[in-house]
Amino acid sequence: MNALHQHMIDLYRAARLGEAPPPPPGRDDVAVLREARDRHRDGPGPAGRPGGGSTGCGRGRSPA
Numbered sequence: 001m002n003a004l005h006q007h008m009i010d011l012y013r014a015a016r017l018g019e020a021p022p023p024p025p026g027r028d029d030v031a032v033l034r035e036a037r038d039r040h041r042d043g044p045g046p047a048g049r050p051g052g053g054s055t056g057c058g059r060g061r062s063p064a
Contacts, residue, residue, distance in 0.1 A: 003025035010022045 014021045
């Protein structure tokens with residue numbers, strides 16, 4: 001099953017339950033990519049460390 005099939009199932013379920021339909025797959029992809037690019041371009045990380053901004057995933061960094 002791909003994203004389009006799942007979306008069609010979700011549309012059907014929302015219609016049967018009288019709920020709002022879900023957003024189409026891929027609608028926010030461009031916005032997410034822009035945000036990731038902007039976070040990467042923001043500059044130095046915490047405490048003046050080079051290497052771009054925070055990736056938001058928390059991997060590779062120990063809590064200080």
